[in-house]
Amino acid sequence: MSLRPDTHDIDVRPIAEAEIPEWTRALNTGFLRPPHPSEAELVGRAAYIEPERTLGAFDDGRCVGTFRSFAQRLTAVGGAAVPADAITNVSVTATHRRRGLLGRMMARDLAAARERGDVVATLIAAEYPIYGRYGFGPAARVARWTVDVPRTGLDRRRSGPDDGGRVDLVDGEDVRKLGPELHERLCRIQPGAVDRTERWWQLATGALSTGRPWTEPFHAVYRAADGEVQGLLTYTADDHWGDRKQPLVTAEVKDLIAVTPTAERALWHYLCSVDWVTTVKSGGRAPDDLLPDLLPDPRAAGIDMVADFLWVRILDVVRALEARTYAAAGTLVLEVADADGLSAGRYRLETSPDGASCVRTTGTADLALDVRELAALWLGDESAVRLAALGRVTEARAGAATVADALLRTPRRPWCPDVF
Numbered sequence: 361m362s363l364r365p366d367t368h369d370i371d372v373r374p375i376a377e378a379e380i381p382e383w384t385r386a387l388n389t390g391f392l393r394p395p396h397p398s399e400a401e402l403v404g405r406a407a408y409i410e411p412e413r414t415l416g417a418f419d420d421g422r423c424v425g426t427f428r429s430f431a432q433r434l435t436a437v438g439g440a441a442v443p444a445d446a447i448t449n450v451s452v453t454a455t456h457r458r459r460g461l462l463g464r465m466m467a468r469d470l471a472a473a474r475e476r477g478d479v480v481a482t483l484i485a486a487e488y489p490i491y492g493r494y495g496f497g498p499a500a501r502v503a504r505w506t507v508d509v510p511r512t513g514l515d516r517r518r519s520g521p522d523d524g525g526r527v528d529l530v531d532g533e534d535v536r537k538l539g540p541e542l543h544e545r546l547c548r549i550q551p552g553a554v555d556r557t558e559r560w561w562q563l564a565t566g567a568l569s570t571g572r573p574w575t576e577p578f579h580a581v582y583r584a585a586d587g588e589v590q591g592l593l594t595y596t597a598d599d600h601w602g603d604r605k606q607p608l609v610t611a612e613v614k615d616l617i618a619v620t621p622t623a624e625r626a627l628w629h630y631l632c633s634v635d636w637v638t639t640v641k642s643g644g645r646a647p648d649d650l651l652p653d654l655l656p657d658p659r660a661a662g663i664d665m666v667a668d669f670l671w672v673r674i675l676d677v678v679r680a681l682e683a684r685t686y687a688a689a690g691t692l693v694l695e696v697a698d699a700d701g702l703s704a705g706r707y708r709l710e711t712s713p714d715g716a717s718c719v720r721t722t723g724t725a726d727l728a729l730d731v732r733e734l735a736a737l738w739l740g741d742e743s744a745v746r747l748a749a750l751g752r753v754t755e756a757r758a759g760a761a762t763v764a765d766a767l768l769r770t771p772r773r774p775w776c777p778d779v780f
């Protein structure tokens with residue numbers, strides 16, 4: 361008898377509601393957390409888990425693989441929201457890894473998503489090498505800064521907004537009232553943003569527990585001169601003091617969303633002017649975030665990390681390309697390769713500032729690329745010229761990558777504010 365389990369004897373299927381505790385134990389094991397869930401964790405999970413979209417891999421009744429998806433709305437370039445299959449909670453127990461269990465769960469979920477009419481699938485990857493093979497490409501990156509507050513050059517005495525607006529501290533209850541509408545406005549202007557559920561706001565404000573320890577944060581809103589809420593900041597602060605009784609507090613941003621640059625500036629200046637705070641941790645931002653250059657001395661903001669963040673898998677090329685806007689008029693024929701066959705084909709994209717059309721074609725291709733690379737180009741972050749230099753897209757017509765950049769690239773980079 362082989363000691364290595366044959367994964368085809370392993371049942372990959374949606375879980376039943378009664379299997380949530382066993383499935384959660386397997387997930388915690390895969391994520392190297394204490395395996396057995398608390399009662400509070402189980403109550404929390406039971407409230408949002410959709411068993412029909414929650415897959416488990418079962419070896420003789422024991423769960424050894426987990427995979428969950430849920431409905432999401434992802435903002436495309438230009439502000440339209442496309443239906444997305446958001447994938448999360450992916451794990452395979454160490455004893456059963458590298459035998460194709462993830463591949464089986466992924467194939468099943470992506471086929472269902474395509475069938476349902478989702479335009480893309482999305483996820484935040486734990487490790488870079490996992491998801492490219494399934495047609496996902498890194499489509500929005502993340503950057504984190506640490507701000508050395510005394511070096512910013514900001515004058516704490518004159519840190520308030522000078523445009524007639526104001527910053528006020530509010531409670532979690534206010535955030536649950538103001539936040540969703542502000543966030544919806546953000547989604548209409550921020551490619552890469554994903555929708556937030558009521559549960560998201562409850563968790564962010566402590567109205568719902570994850571079962572893990574919770575520290576109540578501070579919340580500040582920015583209101584313009586006419587009273588309109590334009591920005592929201594949520595942050596925590598440690599209570600660190602130096603040996604000579606000097607405050608050395610680090611404030612950590614949990615969420616900073618703003619629908620105008622004025623609001624963004626006011627909230628960063630506010631946080632960098634709170635007494636005792638000597639260090640500000642930015643949390644995940646777009647790589648071209650305004651933060652450093654909002655400070656009189658931009659070198660006070662040191663970059664800690666820039667990395668891939670939101671991965672996108674295009675399931676429907678026609679709808680994805682027609683959902684976004686384009687800065688220029690032009691035509692591009694794309695030869696899209698897709699090992700799983702979901703999106704493979706040749707597509708003719710015609711763009712203008714008024715709209716776009718995309719149809720399958722038998723015409724001559726301009727640019728050949730994998731569906732992975734199309735994801736990064738689609739959200740506006742990547743350059744086709746750069747990908748050609750890397751050998752990841754091929755120009756079938758000289759200059760096609762330059763044309764692709766003129767049509768597809770955006771002046772600002774996409775940003776996904778949320779981990780999911």
Ligand SMILES: CC(=O)SCCNC(=O)CCNC(=O)[C@H](O)C(C)(C)COP(=O)(O)OP(=O)(O)OC[C@H]1O[C@@H](n2cnc3c(N)ncnc32)[C@H](O)[C@@H]1OP(=O)(O)O
Pocket residue numbers: 390391447448449450451452453456457458459460461462463464483484485486487489490493
């Ligand atoms: C969206 C999220 O939830 S991100 C969280 C992902 N989960 C984790 O990182 C938890 C720890 N890791 C795991 O649980 C598992 O290793 C998983 C889920 C990443 C992969 O599960 P597996 O069942 O081992 O994957 P599967 O056997 O289907 O692998 C398919 C291919 O991907 C490769 N692969 C899988 N994981 C990795 C990895 N971490 N690094 C490099 N290659 C990988 C396999 O080698 C295999 O390649 P091959 O076909 O060329 O041999």
